[in-house]
Each structure stands twice: as structure tokens, then as C-alpha cells.
Amino acid sequence: MKNTRITLKDLAKDLNLSASTISRALGNHPAISASTKKRVQKKAEELGFVPNSIASSFRKKRTQTIGVIVPRIDIHFHSLVISGIEEFAYNNGYNVTIFQSKDLLKREKEIAKTLQNKMLDGVIVCLGIETKSCDHFKKINKLGIPLVFYDRVPTDFDANKIVINDFESAYLATEHLIKNGCKQIGHISGSQTTNIFKARLEGYKAALKKYNLPIEESLILFTNSLSYEEGVQCAETYLKSSLKPDGIFCANDYTAVSVIQVFRKAEIKIPEDVAIVGFSNYPISKIIEPHLTTINDRAFQMGEAATKLLIRQIEEKDDSITSETITLKTELIIRESSTRS
Amino acid sequence: MKNTRITLKDLAKDLNLSASTISRALGNHPAISASTKKRVQKKAEELGFVPNSIASSFRKKRTQTIGVIVPRIDIHFHSLVISGIEEFAYNNGYNVTIFQSKDLLKREKEIAKTLQNKMLDGVIVCLGIETKSCDHFKKINKLGIPLVFYDRVPTDFDANKIVINDFESAYLATEHLIKNGCKQIGHISGSQTTNIFKARLEGYKAALKKYNLPIEESLILFTNSLSYEEGVQCAETYLKSSLKPDGIFCANDYTAVSVIQVFRKAEIKIPEDVAIVGFSNYPISKIIEPHLTTINDRAFQMGEAATKLLIRQIEEKDDSITSETITLKTELIIRESSTRS
DNA sequence: CTGAAAGCGCTTACAG
DNA sequence: CTGAAAGCGCTTACAG
Numbered sequence: 001m002k003n004t005r006i007t008l009k010d011l012a013k014d015l016n017l018s019a020s021t022i023s024r025a026l027g028n029h030p031a032i033s034a035s036t037k038k039r040v041q042k043k044a045e046e047l048g049f050v051p052n053s054i055a056s057s058f059r060k061k062r063t064q065t066i067g068v069i070v071p072r073i074d075i076h077f078h079s080l081v082i083s084g085i086e087e088f089a090y091n092n093g094y095n096v097t098i099f100q101s102k103d104l105l106k107r108e109k110e111i112a113k114t115l116q117n118k119m120l121d122g123v124i125v126c127l128g129i130e131t132k133s134c135d136h137f138k139k140i141n142k143l144g145i146p147l148v149f150y151d152r153v154p155t156d157f158d159a160n161k162i163v164i165n166d167f168e169s170a171y172l173a174t175e176h177l178i179k180n181g182c183k184q185i186g187h188i189s190g191s192q193t194t195n196i197f198k199a200r201l202e203g204y205k206a207a208l209k210k211y212n213l214p215i216e217e218s219l220i221l222f223t224n225s226l227s228y229e230e231g232v233q234c235a236e237t238y239l240k241s242s243l244k245p246d247g248i249f250c251a252n253d254y255t256a257v258s259v260i261q262v263f264r265k266a267e268i269k270i271p272e273d274v275a276i277v278g279f280s281n282y283p284i285s286k287i288i289e290p291h292l293t294t295i296n297d298r299a300f301q302m303g304e305a306a307t308k309l310l311i312r313q314i315e316e317k318d319d320s321i322t323s324e325t326i327t328l329k330t331e332l333i334i335r336e337s338s339t340r341s
Numbered sequence: 342m343k344n345t346r347i348t349l350k351d352l353a354k355d356l357n358l359s360a361s362t363i364s365r366a367l368g369n370h371p372a373i374s375a376s377t378k379k380r381v382q383k384k385a386e387e388l389g390f391v392p393n394s395i396a397s398s399f400r401k402k403r404t405q406t407i408g409v410i411v412p413r414i415d416i417h418f419h420s421l422v423i424s425g426i427e428e429f430a431y432n433n434g435y436n437v438t439i440f441q442s443k444d445l446l447k448r449e450k451e452i453a454k455t456l457q458n459k460m461l462d463g464v465i466v467c468l469g470i471e472t473k474s475c476d477h478f479k480k481i482n483k484l485g486i487p488l489v490f491y492d493r494v495p496t497d498f499d500a501n502k503i504v505i506n507d508f509e510s511a512y513l514a515t516e517h518l519i520k521n522g523c524k525q526i527g528h529i530s531g532s533q534t535t536n537i538f539k540a541r542l543e544g545y546k547a548a549l550k551k552y553n554l555p556i557e558e559s560l561i562l563f564t565n566s567l568s569y570e571e572g573v574q575c576a577e578t579y580l581k582s583s584l585k586p587d588g589i590f591c592a593n594d595y596t597a598v599s600v601i602q603v604f605r606k607a608e609i610k611i612p613e614d615v616a617i618v619g620f621s622n623y624p625i626s627k628i629i630e631p632h633l634t635t636i637n638d639r640a641f642q643m644g645e646a647a648t649k650l651l652i653r654q655i656e657e658k659d660d661s662i663t664s665e666t667i668t669l670k671t672e673l674i675i676r677e678s679s680t681r682s
Numbered sequence: 683c684t685g686a687a688a689g690c691g692c693t694t695a696c697a698g
Numbered sequence: 699c700t701g702a703a704a705g706c707g708c709t710t711a712c713a714g
Contacts, residue, residue: 005484007691018701023693031699053458055691058399059706073427079420086414086441097438100427117394143346228628257628284625287569287598348707359685364709372683396707400690
């Protein structure tokens with residue numbers, strides 16, 4: 001049963017043709033006559049010929065495979081991005097091989113190293129949380145393998161990047177709260193070593209400034225990972241604080257949800273007493289009551305855009321790899337948690 | 342810059358050794374002297390030698406790569422399974438290539454076909470919702486490629502399967518409701534063309550029988566995809582119905598959450614008036630109020646178990662591929678939505 | 683302990 | 699329109 005895969009040679013012998021002709025016929029080469037092509041295709045079908053794409057990859061030095069490094073697959077944002085990557089890749093004849101760094105720098109480095117063996121046609125990366133420098137990716141570039149980063153992108157490194165405009169998104173979210181009558185707006189922020197959270201904080205501050213509202217440092221709370229649990233703690237901090245917010249822009253949806261729940265338990269009305277905006281448009285934002293106003297962070301599109309850019313670079317004839325940064329437009333999704341009539 | 346990858350031959354020339362020796366030294370072959378190994382490794386490092394694993398795969402007819410076909414990556418259950426697969430594979434030196442069938446039979450067939458080219462060492466599959474027959478996977482078996490199904494597994498086909506005990510889990514969930522004093526227990530079920538939902542329905546019925554409770558057909562509601570929206574409809578159906586449940590076992594967490602929300606809006610107390618149990622332990626189950634009692638469906642472990650079984654079959658010397666079915670133990674996670682003191 | 687040789691299954695430049 | 703030949707970069711059975 002096993003090892004009975006037939007090869008071009010077998011087909012050639014069977015048809016009294018050369019392997020070259022078989023190869024070309026199956027590859028739909030223009031120089032081959034239609035009748036030969038038909039004969040070859042028929043026989044291939046008949047014998048159950050399965051081309052060995054490893055042999056082909058080896059010969060052509062093209063694997064038609066894209067490597068993807070994500071912190072974790074089971075984080076909804078990343079699974080959406082991967083879905084976008086897979087979809088675009090599939091439609092363009094590429095496969096996708098997945099690696100999880102688990103947010104561990106050590107593991108990210110290991111992966112970056114083994115990736116070089118794999119003869120991948122290109123690589124898409126979202127950096128892990130521990131990663132400060134990107135030296136371990138420079139080698140991939142040196143080997144001429146196109147590389148695209150998304151979301152958490154390097155700063156020490158002139159590379160292809162797909163990002164959203166975190167600053168502007170945060171600005172719009174905060175402005176929306178202001179326009180709904182909030183005067184004392186708080187912010188729950190993520191780790192300041194991560195650029196996107198820095199940018200969201202800055203966008204929030206910029207909106208306050210623009211509308212001549214004071215920036216109250218006591219209303220700005222920092223978390224490590226924007227977890228649900230940390231959100232609960234932040235909410236309790238607000239409750240105990242002397243200066244109370246009448247609106248809160250949260251840097252993700254989990255913390256926004258936890259604030260809503262803690263506040264409601266404390267008989268604070270959302271959005272009447274406090275209006276809430278989250279970030280990312282997680283599924284839960286449409287389920288929590290009141291439904292959460294949030295930012296659509298275009299995860300799926302990010303995957304598509306990364307893959308599109310990557311494939312373009314793979315297939316471009318000239319070797320001059322240029323770096324591009326694509327900023328996707330986000331969208332403020334207005335729901336009940338922030339809407340005061 | 343590009344195409345400057347050095348090969349074994351280059352190293353050999355540089356060191357005045359044969360390519361065979363270089364290959365063996367790098368592969369840590371026992372016949373090579375320690376001093377030679379050191380020399381080779383040092384030089385390899387020095388010249389930045391990156392082995393071409395495609396050439397190696399081609400030669401060895403082993404790609405160290407596992408293919409995974411899932412309906413969708415962005416469904417939390419599957420992303421958890423994939424995470425388990427990737428983790429186990431990574432720790433055992435295998436890569437993971439992902440394909441999404443999008444629950445489309447046509448696409449699943451396409452993927453199954455192209456998979457055969459890829460010389461994958463093994464394949465893990467969760468069938469799409471449209472799939473009734475598995476003929477398109479039989480060829481993979483015939484080629485001697487080990488194959489493991491998980492969750493949605495074939496019935497027309499003697500294959501390796503990783504499943505949970507849906508019947509027993511449903512039985513336990515229902516029994517739990519009974520023990521919490523429920524007398525009229527409803528069930529929200531999924532598509533009856535899918536075995537796991539059939540089994541959950543049967544487990545629910547079996548528990549009722551066991552405890553001499555009547556099976557009221559009007560309390561059993563069917564949905565297509567157990568979506569949140571369908572859950573809302575089911576909840577409304579219950580509200581309008583003459584026979585009202587005092588407990589509901591939902592075949593997933595989304596419908597359970599929607600029922601909780603609709604009922605609470607209708608001033609029905611959870612769990613006092615109606616106790617609710619879900620299925621899958623989605624993140625939302627810990628967030629919804631009251632927290633949802635549910636079944637931990639062991640998604641991550643399913644991925645690990647599938648990969649473990651697959652790799653065992655890949656690495657087993659003898660060709661006699663046997664079929665194994667592994668049933669993972671689930672766990673009833675008791676939270677507030679069902680707990681009457 | 684090391685080397686020469688063959689070959690994995692394709693593709694493609696060259697020749698006709 | 700078709701074929702002969704070379705070769706991609708490894709690995710491994712065989713020989714010494």
C-alpha cells in the first residue's frame with residue numbers, strides 16, 4: 001500500500017513520453033500540444049498520480065508556504081488575523097505554517113532560527129510581549145525572505161508593518177465620550193512598554209486637550225495585561241477614588257466589560273452615570289449589557305493586508321526589498337454603553 | 342545578498358572533508374569523532390550555514406510537518422485545539438500547517454486533495470458541517486499518511502478519533518440540574534445531523550428517564566448553529582410557552598448566555614426561578630452574571646491528544662495503521678447559574 | 683572514523 | 699512540439 005506513489009517517470013514510461021513532457025503537460029506548458037496534455041492528464045488521473053510538491057519546492061526553491069509567528073493562537077484577535085492570513089494565502093495558492101511564541105522571547109528566537117531552514121517564501125510576525133529588539137529577525141531579512149510585522153511591530157527596525165492608527169482611534173473614542181457630555185474621563189491603559197498602548201494613552205490625552213478638559217492623572221490607571229481581573233481592580237479603584245469619572249475609555253474590551261459589571265453592581269448606571277468605551281470589538285462587546293461601544297480593530301483585514309503585502313514582495317521580480325507601513329482605518333462602533341440621548 | 346546560502350558542499354570544501362562527513366557531523370552521528378564534529382560545527386556557525394530542510398525532507402521523505410484542517414480558526418474551540426496541537430508538535434520537532442474548510446464541503450475536498458501533494462507526515466481533521474461522507478479522506482489513508490479526527494468525526498469510516506463523551510457530559514449536566522431541584526428541564530440543542538449534538542440530546546433524555554422525570558418535547562428546542570441569536574429566539578419561545586422550564590441545559594455557552602439575558606430582562610431570576618447549564622466553558626461563561634455552570638470540553642487537551650496519537654503513528658515502525666478512539670473526560674464546572682443553596 | 687557514489691522527483695535551459 | 703541531460707542539497711548504504 002505504502003510507498004506506491006507513482007512519479008513522473010512512471011507516467012512517462014507508461015505513455016512512451018519523456019519525463020520532461022509529462023512535467024510540462026501537467027504544468028500546462030504552452031509548448032505542449034493539446035492532445036498530449038489530454039493524454040497525460042487522463043493517464044495521471046487513471047494511475048492516481050500525486051505530484052510530489054516537496055521535490056518541486058526543492059527544485060524551484062519556492063515552497064509556496066508562509067510562516068506565521070503569533071504570541072498565542074487562542075487569543076481571539078490573533079485567531080482572526082490568522083484567519084485573514086489563511087484566507088488570502090489559500091486564494092493565492094500559499095500554505096500557512098503557524099508558530100506560537102507564547103510571548104516568550106526565548107521561544108521567539110528559537111522559532112526565528114528554525115524558520116530559516118524551512119525555506120519559507122515569506123514570514124508574518126506579531127512580536128511577543130518580552131521582545132524589545134529584533135535582531136533575531138534581521139537574519140531572515142538578510143536571507144532575502146520577505147517579512148511583514150503586524151500589530152506589535154518593531155521600532156528598532158525598518159520593516160514592513162501593518163498597524164492600525166491607535167492614536168487616532170483612541171482620540172475618536174475619547175472625543176465620542178466628550179460629545180456625549182462626559183467631563184471627567186478616565187482611561188484604563190495597558191503596559192507602557194507596548195507602543196500600541198502608549199499610543200492609545202496619547203490619543204486619549206490629545207482629545208482631552210483639544211476640548212480643554214483637564215488631564216487628571218488619578219483617572220488614568222495602568223494594568224499589565226488588560227485582563228478582566230485587572231479591570232475589576234481598576235473599577236474598584238475608581239469607586240474608592242475621590243475624583244470620580246463620568247466616562248471611561250478602556251484600552252480593550254475585557255477591562256471595559258469588567259468596569260461595566262462592577263459599576264452596575266455598585267448601582268452606577270451605564271451610560272447615564274458613567275459612559276464606557278472599549279477597544280477591539282470582541283464578541284463579548286455585543287453580548288454584555290449594555291452593549292459596549294468599541295473600536296473595530298480590523299483583525300481579519302490586518303491578516304489579509306499582511307499577506308497581500310507579503311505575497312507582492314515574494315512575487316516581485318526585483319530583489320530590492322522595500323519597507324512599507326500600512327495603517328488600517330479603524331471604526332468606532334457606537335452602542336448603548338456610551339450613548340446618552 | 343540573496344541566494345548566498347551556503348551548502349554542505351561549501352562547508353566540505355572549506356574544511357577539506359567530504360559532504361558525507363559534514364552531514365553526519367551536523368547530524369551528530371556516532372561514527373564521527375568529537376574533534377571533527379567540533380570543527381564542523383564551528384565552521385558552520387562561522388559561515389552562517391543554514392541547513393536546507395526541504396532538501397532533507399525530500400531525501401528522507403519526511404517533512405516533520407502536520408497538516409490541520411479545521412472549519413474555522415477564529416472559533417474559540419478550534420483555536421484552543423490548534424494551540425494544543427502546535428504546542429505538542431513544537432515540543433516534538435514538528436511544524437503545523439493550517440487549513441480552513443470554512444465548513445464548506447467543496448473546500449474541504451479541495452484541501453484534502455492538495456494535502457496529498459504536500460508529503461505531510463500526518464493530518465488532523467475536524468470535519469465541516471456539510472460533510473456527510475469521508476471518501477475524500479480515504480485517499481490520504483491509502484497513501485499511508487496517518488490521520489486523526491477530533492470533535493466532529495466520521496461515522497462511515499474506521500479512523501483515529503479524539504472525542505469527548507458528549508452523552509455522559511450531557512447526562513451529568515442534566516443530573517446536576519435535577520439535583521438542584523429542577524423538575525421541568527428544557528434543552529436547547531444543535532443540528533441533529535451532527536453527532537455530538539445528538540449525543541447531548543440523548544444524554545439529557547437519559548438523565549430525565551433515570552430520575553423518572555417526563556420528557557416534554559415542547560421543552561426541547563432545536564437550532565441550526567447554536568448561535569447567540571438563535572438562543573435569544575429559544576428563550577423567547579420558552580417565555581411564550583404554556584409549559585415553562587425551571588432548568589435548561591443548553592448545548593453550548595452562547596445559547597446559555599442569551600437565555601440568561603433574556604430571562605433576566607423578563608424578571609426571571611437565575612438560578613432561583615430557572616437554573617441554567619451551558620456547554621464548552623467559553624471565556625464568557627466566567628464573565629456573564631450570574632457566572633455560567635458549564636462543561637469543560639477539553640479543547641486544548643484534545644489538540645494535544647490528537648497530536649500525540651498522530652506522532653506515535655508516524656513514528657511507529659510497522660506499517661499496520663490501527664484505528665484508535667480516545668475519549669477525553671470532561672468536567673462539570675459548577676458556577677452560580679445553576680446553584681440553589 | 684571518513685569518503686565516493688547514487689539517488690530522492692522534480693524542472694528547465696538547451697538542442698533539435 | 700518533444701527529449702536528453704544536468705542538477706537542486708541533502709542522506710545513506712557500501713566500502714575501506
